Amino acid sequence: MTLYVEKLCVTGAGQMGSQIAMLGALAGIETRLHDISEEQLEAAMTQNRKHLLRRVAKGKLHADELEAAFGLLTTTTELAAAADGVDFVIEAVTERLEVKRAVFAELDRYALDRAILATNSSYLMSSQIADATQRPSQVCNMHFFYPPLVMKLVEVVKGEATSTETAESAMTLARRLGREPVLLHKELPGFLVNRVLRAIVDEAYYLLESGVASFEDIDAACRLGLNHPLGPFQLSDFSGLDIGYNARREIFERTGRPEDAPPRALAVRVERGDLGRKTGRGFYDYSTTPPTPTED
Ligand SMILES: NC(=O)c1ccc[n+]([C@@H]2O[C@H](COP(=O)([O-])OP(=O)(O)OC[C@H]3O[C@@H](n4cnc5c(N)ncnc54)[C@H](O)[C@@H]3O)[C@@H](O)[C@H]2O)c1
Known part of the structure; x- marks a missing residue:
């Protein structure tokens, strides 16, 4: 059974995470954006607003839709608050294995038992991270492309332990975010693109x-x-x-x-x-x- 995502957490509010979180809110999902840096969170919100205002100016988005999306997007520097009660997490922190493993170990403690934990890493495979959690079958790669608000592709990659349900749920979420996902049945460095x-x-x-x-x-x-x-x-x-x-x-x-x-x-x-x-x-x-x- 695929998971219906009600609350999304995105951790890492840099180039990628900021826009992935915005996609969540634009899709009508209650979304929490987390980063260790308050300045980064503020910059992320400012950038997102600028980006969406351009869409409004071009007539591609209604001003009400913009406000509705920002109403669903909150920010915090507390990972526990960001991940509490969420059913899906997309991690987009700095590309360092030890940082990601530490974040996943914490996420494992705070997110719901049923929650799926996905990494947006470009080069690290979920099998390198999954054993930092007690739920390796609920860990996968979900690789967005820069800039996520524009680029349609998401590579969903099954790791050695990733269950079919997890991969299908990630595919379903990607579609809800307006993306066009492809599924890699096994992981290998660099994925596909x-x-x-x-x-x-x-x-x-x-x-x-x-x-x-x-x-x-x-x-x-x-x-x-x-x-x-x-x-x-x-x-x-x-x-x-x-x-x-x-x-x-x-x-x-x-x-x-x-x-x-x-x-x-x-x-x-x-x-x-x-x-x-x-x-x-x-x-x-x-x-x-x-x-x-x-x-x-
Ligand atoms: N930039 C790209 O083109 C691109 C494309 C696809 C995937 N990715 C992947 O996305 C991830 C993020 O890349 P980016 O380009 O957005 O990087 P970035 O440097 O712009 O942002 C990383 C953010 O992570 C934050 N951070 C660091 N440690 C943290 C922690 N412990 N908890 C929470 N936040 C933390 C930093 O403060 C920073 O805001 C990387 O894994 C990268 O491989 C990047």
Whole structure:
């Protein structure tokens, strides 16, 4: 039987969690947004309001719907209060295994026994986290894409212990949130989209590092030849260069294979704090229109 979600908790109010919580409230679900930082919660609400006001201005959302959604969305820095009595939690905290495991252990104490605990992690699999709880069959991955208010896809991934009911409930919730979920019957690093993307991005870095073409020409080739809306380097800027860098570092630390190390062009930018659009500079400088390519 699939679970009908009455109360949703989203923990981690960064780029992802803030908008996932907004999706919950827009779907008419009582939603609690949690973060350890009060400032982050305030910023999340401000950003969400800005985003939705643009929709109202475009006639895509009624002002009453906006107010109704904000009426269903509350924030707190207390995880116990956020998870108390909820039947579904989506975790979107910082991408660090030990942080996520600690959060899941706490969630396990506070959420209802029937509650499902899903992680929005991009690279960590639910089996790495599930045994921090007493309910491994009710833990799964639910991977949204940035920005969640716009991107329709959600990858629901069954871990080794995830029950069919849990996966089906996550699929049902994703649909209620207006998303179009796909189901992965087994987990593997990078899930589905990021594996396909990784193959493209790896090839793009190979072409760049071997001097075949500039990154701006590789981006142009992917846009014009493959009809991709953004080239691989533009997309990396959009997602945040630190995300790809940290994922590669983690793989490299595990395998030690030089080909798994973060590519030089990525490492130099991350090391000087150029993390893409969120810092105004990455592969491109966003202070100009159109954005201009940056030097290594
Ligand atoms: N950014 C993306 O494109 C993207 C896409 C899909 C999935 N993800 C995944 O979503 C998760 C969040 O990513 P993000 O980009 O929103 O990160 P972010 O850095 O924007 O936000 C993370 C938030 O977690 C909070 N946090 C840290 N420790 C916490 C704790 N113990 N309890 C509650 N909150 C805590 C931080 O204060 C911060 O607000 C990560 O697992 C990431 O892999 C990111």
